[in-house]
Amino acid sequence: FFAMGKKKNAPASEAPPADPPAGEKGPEAPAKPEKKEKKAPEPVGPPPELRFVARGRGIVQGYTGPEWGPIESFVLPPSDEADVVYSQDGCLLAAVDVAAGAVNVCDGVTGAPKFSIPEPKVIFTCISPKSTFLVTFRRYEKDDVPNMAIWDLATGAEVTRMLQNRWPALTWSMDEALVIRQMNNGIQALNGNTFQPEKGESKLDNPRIETISVSPNLPPFVAVFSRQTKGEPGHVKVFKSPNLQVELCHKSMFKADSADMYWNNPGTAVIVNCKTDSDSTGQSYYGESMVFLMVPKAKETMNVMVKGASGNATVHDVAWAPNGCEFIVISGAMPQNKATLFNLKAEPLFDFGVNPKNTVSWSPNSRFVALCGFGNLAGEIQFWDRRKVEKQGATAKMAVSKLNGCTTYAWTPDSRYFVCAVTAPRMKVGNKVTIFKHNGEEMYTTPFPNELYQITLKPEKAKMFPNREPSPPPKGQVQAQAEAAPKLFQARGSGGLSALLRKEREGGYSSGPGAHRPVVEANYIPGMAPPKPAAKKAKGKKG
Numbered sequence: 141f142f143a144m145g146k147k148k149n150a151p152a153s154e155a156p157p158a159d160p161p162a163g164e165k166g167p168e169a170p171a172k173p174e175k176k177e178k179k180a181p182e183p184v185g186p187p188p189e190l191r192f193v194a195r196g197r198g199i200v201q202g203y204t205g206p207e208w209g210p211i212e213s214f215v216l217p218p219s220d221e222a223d224v225v226y227s228q229d230g231c232l233l234a235a236v237d238v239a240a241g242a243v244n245v246c247d248g249v250t251g252a253p254k255f256s257i258p259e260p261k262v263i264f265t266c267i268s269p270k271s272t273f274l275v276t277f278r279r280y281e282k283d284d285v286p287n288m289a290i291w292d293l294a295t296g297a298e299v300t301r302m303l304q305n306r307w308p309a310l311t312w313s314m315d316e317a318l319v320i321r322q323m324n325n326g327i328q329a330l331n332g333n334t335f336q337p338e339k340g341e342s343k344l345d346n347p348r349i350e351t352i353s354v355s356p357n358l359p360p361f362v363a364v365f366s367r368q369t370k371g372e373p374g375h376v377k378v379f380k381s382p383n384l385q386v387e388l389c390h391k392s393m394f395k396a397d398s399a400d401m402y403w404n405n406p407g408t409a410v411i412v413n414c415k416t417d418s419d420s421t422g423q424s425y426y427g428e429s430m431v432f433l434m435v436p437k438a439k440e441t442m443n444v445m446v447k448g449a450s451g452n453a454t455v456h457d458v459a460w461a462p463n464g465c466e467f468i469v470i471s472g473a474m475p476q477n478k479a480t481l482f483n484l485k486a487e488p489l490f491d492f493g494v495n496p497k498n499t500v501s502w503s504p505n506s507r508f509v510a511l512c513g514f515g516n517l518a519g520e521i522q523f524w525d526r527r528k529v530e531k532q533g534a535t536a537k538m539a540v541s542k543l544n545g546c547t548t549y550a551w552t553p554d555s556r557y558f559v560c561a562v563t564a565p566r567m568k569v570g571n572k573v574t575i576f577k578h579n580g581e582e583m584y585t586t587p588f589p590n591e592l593y594q595i596t597l598k599p600e601k602a603k604m605f606p607n608r609e610p611s612p613p614p615k616g617q618v619q620a621q622a623e624a625a626p627k628l629f630q631a632r633g634s635g636g637l638s639a640l641l642r643k644e645r646e647g648g649y650s651s652g653p654g655a656h657r658p659v660v661e662a663n664y665i666p667g668m669a670p671p672k673p674a675a676k677k678a679k680g681k682k683g
């Protein structure tokens with residue numbers, strides 16, 4: 141160990157090594173060892189099963205994989221009016237039982253009911269990050285009790301009630317020590333256990349606040365978007381909770397009717413996609429977009445360049461890689477849009493090309509990317525290997541699949557399967573769930589004769605699954621892609637001219653003044669073979 145370190149404070153009597161004689165090379169320095177990519181430790185024991193829940197008209201059914209199929213015992217009471225919600229650790233599941241006027245809290249693996257909370261007419265629910273509290277929300281009715289209630293998931297007891305007009309209403313920090321409440325006239329930082337206001341400057345009064353986003357790190361940052369009004373621009377501000385008065389980053393813009401904000405998993409940066417309802421240039425039905433990258437700790441705001449031919453291009457989707465180091469933006473004029481990979485400095489790293497796509501989704505291990513053309517587009521799904529895009533370019537595209545009318549999608553926690561669904565109310569017919577493997581192979585599909593409203597995957601930690609290499613494409617996938625690849629256009633009848641030019645280039649004929657060239661007589665269309673000479677008539681014979 142000590143022999144590898146450098147000597148410090150060497151005595152003066154120790155002379156430095158003499159220079160080698162002229163013409164002789166001194167001892168070569170030892171080569172530096174190459175840096176090897178750190179591999180994540182492999183999980184111990186078998187990985188958990190993959191599960192998802194499908195909610196349709198009159199049915200809530202559980203499914204399991206990778207040998208995909210329904211779980212016969214996992215059937216819950218119908219929940220046509222409200223989504224089914226998993227806890228972040230996947231251990232609990234909250235499902236509204238409309239007929240019974242209650243919310244059932246079930247086991248996340250088996251679907252077996254644990255207890256029921258009597259609360260009628262619930263339309264929204266959420267579970268706190270550590271599965272301590274359940275929040276239920278229903279429409280406010282005159283002379284009724286406050287419409288939002290918070291319940292203790294350990295006992296099922298009611299903790300408190302609040303009068304609330306907006307949803308989502310509460311956003312917890314990951315440790316549940318703090319919760320941000322969005323109200324009509326602003327936002328308020330509350331204690332995560334008592335739900336009382338935090339001390340100090342924990343309230344921000346601003347009735348123009350449209351959207352908030354809380355970072356996943358601790359203590360969390362709070363990003364706030366306020367829409368523009370007559371004479372006043374819209375703006376995005378970032379605060380360090382629970383102090384909601386001292387802003388760390390600030391960006392103003394006059395074209396801002398709405399905004400989507402996306403934090404990376406480490407909570408160090410947030411992407412802001414500001415949008416307008418209409419395009420002042422008349423070039424797009426989808427409005428205009430401006431994308432910014434804000435880094436609160438450095439108090440820095442950067443523009444993400446997504447320029448189109450006529451100015452700012454419309455941004456259709458933005459997604460962070462789960463590792464939090466890069467992100468993809470899909471932008472352009474429908475239907476041909478461009479997908480670009482950026483780093484944390486908002487510098488473009490790779491262009492995925494221009495195709496009909498409007499959706500991007502990263503696998504949980506940040507290895508695979510699905511670029512999709514959903515909604516009004518034809519439903520093409522491109523699967524890319526992120527590790528190979530910068531070295532191999534377009535050949536890093538592993539496969540192409542297709543699902544018309546897809547409205548809902550998600551990767552499984554093991555990053556091997558891409559679950560897609562055609563759901564109502566956007567699509568009234570043809571509702572189904574289709575599962576693709578990351579190599580484009582269709583693994584499972586199940587139709588829903590009645591309307592399908594929702595699919596939700598059971599959360600699992602990505603580190604519970606082994607980090608495996610991509611599977612080879614299925615039979616016929618490579619050949620189909622080769623046949624679908626665009627081919628070089630060749631004009632009809634140009635073979636003779638091409639051969640002539642190729643022969644001249646290779647030295648068959650010389651070029652330049654005085655060079656001998658084959659004589660080509662006759663008037664014929666360039667590129668076509670010259671006509672054959674007419675046969676000579678024999679002398680003394682009449683035709």
